Amino acid sequence: MSGCARSAPRAAYALCSALLACVLPGAALAQQQLIHEERSLYRQVLVYEDADSRCLCFTRQCFVGRQSCIDLKRPDRLLFEYTQMMLGALYLNPDPDRILIIGLGGGTLPRTLRALLPNATIDVVEIDPAVLRVAQDYFGFHADALMHVIEEDGRAYVRRALRGEQRYALIMLDAYDHQYIPEHMLTREFLEEVRSLLAPGGIVAANTFSSSRLYDSESVTYRSVFGEFYNLKSSNRVILASATSLPTLAQASGNSRRFVAAFSKLGFTPQSVLGRFNTGSDWDVRARILTDQYSPANLLNGTSR
């Protein structure tokens, strides 16, 4: 699973297709062809292609919940803004030696991080073996000596890694989908486990939700575990939080300069992401914290604020 790009509200297909034209130039829906389809243990895994891009989807109306897309001519480019925002984690910790990614999707994040950080150990946890196959066959993802894919539930892996006393300098949570959230991976207890799994100065980056009542609950839950965090919003929302003290915006800005050349190859500027760093709280602080005992994340996600 992987967080998808929620380019528009679910029902607003017309608006959505209009938006898509801006997000992905030339991605006219009529030209989209289904090139691969399989039913996994968890879902349908679909691969669509048009003249310029290839996308992984878990639903038939692929323009709503695209999990991952690659530019066929320039596969290095990051087509989704959320993946660019996730890389903002590197402004807070520019040289993570050990990285954990929960949710493979099309493998864009691990592929990009591998290119940026050739010496980093990257562990990717993916529950669905079909997603791994498709990422390898259609999206150019491949494991290497320092990149391992673990086929397991994300939370079960986090607990196992804690028992093994492992630590990560960067943990990316990308296991949420616009349609379904693994509720046990959006609770205070889970985030406490994630924080314990971070090395000193370690950073967590989470691709999460930008609308619905879940926004409030998710915000107060992250706040209760990590204190202040950077909240990056576009159509998606990315949370960047630290295990210890959150680096200042000046430090982030300083680190971002290291990535000017690397990010321009990926199709964006470090400044565009830095401009979205925000520590303000624009949520209802009285919202109920999500816990293992209380985690109706999917119900909240279906309710408007």
Added chain:
Amino acid sequence: MYRASLYLIAGWSGFFVMAIELLAGRLLAPYFGSSIYVWGAIITVFMLALSLGYLAGGRASLSAPSLRRLAILLLIAAAATVPVLLFGDPLLERLSSALGDPRFGSLLSAALLFFLPTFVSGMISPYAVRLLVDDRASAGHHAGKLYFVSTFGSAAGTILTSFYLVLYLEVNQIVLLMLGVSLALGILTCWIPFEAEA
């Protein structure tokens, strides 16, 4: 009144089983995840416990069946759920660290925590059929109505828990609430001595 309380107990028991089954998924998820294996393990344990419970309930109905004893079964099922509240988390913590495999870890956990209450709940339907049936001619009719009530209760327990209760209450609060209902229903039935109509 006598028949109504039989149906009420069977219907409530159906509600109870399915609500607990859904919450079992919640309780196991932090430790074993919510992969298809974990749900498979939970459903297996519940189905197995119910099937054996039916067998035991039918057998128990052979000797001196009474409404009071049926109510006691309901109370035992509720009491057997108490360890889930008291020892659930420490047990899951131990089992998940001892058994890495999500399949057998969740199977064993679900069996230890939920087999007994579900087994006893399964005893209720066949036992209640025995109390309802007066003659052979109407046996199928009564059994059909009882299955209806019990399975309808299960449907209600499923939808109420998954759509609404989890939105307002914590998992343990829902379990406590249900234990309260079982306790009230069981004690009331025991306390008010109904006479069989036939």
